[in-house]
Amino acid sequence: MxxxxxxxxxxxxxxxxxxxxxxxxxxxxxxxxxxxxxxxxxxxxxxxxxxxxxxxxxxxxxxxxxxxxxxxxxxxxxxxxxxxxxxxxQAEASGVDHVAVVAALRRISADQRRVVVLYHLVGLSVPEIAVEVDANVNTVKTWLARGRRALATHLTDDDAYQTTGRGSSDVA
Known part of the structure; x- marks a missing residue:
């Protein structure tokens, strides 16, 4: 027991x-x-x-x-x-930022998403992630760098502005 x-x-x-x-x-x-x-x-x-x-x-x-x-x-x-x-x-989230991050995570590759989550949300180190995903430390570093870069492009204010469907002619 x-x-x-x-x-x-x-x-x-x-x-x-x-x-x-x-x-x-x-x-x-x-x-x-x-x-x-x-x-x-x-x-x-x-x-x-x-x-x-x-x-x-x-x-x-x-x-x-x-x-x-x-x-x-x-x-x-x-x-x-x-x-x-x-x-x-409707998204279950604590705020607009959470919704934006989850949406951006969905737009990057699975490998990049996995290491970004393990590093930033789980708090694992790069060597720990390498063990968990069964990859070389340098590969993990590459995925992490590319994932961050990809996330950054999906989390810009311009991107959020474009997803609302508003253009400069829609401004009152």
Whole structure:
């Protein structure tokens, strides 16, 4: 019973954080909920091994991300339909800045989005990210730099102005 209590404490202490990370990585809270639930189920099945990892939370996050990638590969058409469906939904956010960042994250490549989230939202170092994504440190640095640059282009005031559909002739 000690294992169940230990796992329950681990889950309670990390599930919301991992869900937030995967939501940002995938761009879809619904997909993130599915893969995070499956990743925690797998962690429970392997708890004796997972709890011995340096970071069980990173193990769950990595498994959840891999599950998401597998789902993308198997269901590209379903993903496109889902994204079209999500466009009209009201965003769950704490403010305009959050909405803008999430929208910008959706516009950059998956690798860049993943390392930007791990670095800026999760707080991992570049070497820790390299281990988690199974990539060279220099590759992670490149993805991070390119991701930041891409985000910057999507987060400018000009871009926000253009998305409102207003042009200079619309100004009163």
């Amino acid at each position: 000690r294992d169940a209590d230990e796992f329950d404490a681990f889950y309670a202490g990390s599930a919301q954080r991992v869900l937030g990370h995967l939501s940002a990585m995938t761009g879809s809270r619904a997909e993130a909920e599915d893969v995070v639930a499956e990743a925690y189920a797998r962690a429970w099945d392997r708890w004796a091994t997972v709890r011995e990892c340096e970071s069980p939370e990173a193990w769950v996050r990595r498994v959840a991300y891999r599950l998401a990638v597998s789902a993308w590969r198997k269901a590209v058409n379903r993903l496109r339909a889902h994204r079209r469906d999500v466009v009209g939904q």
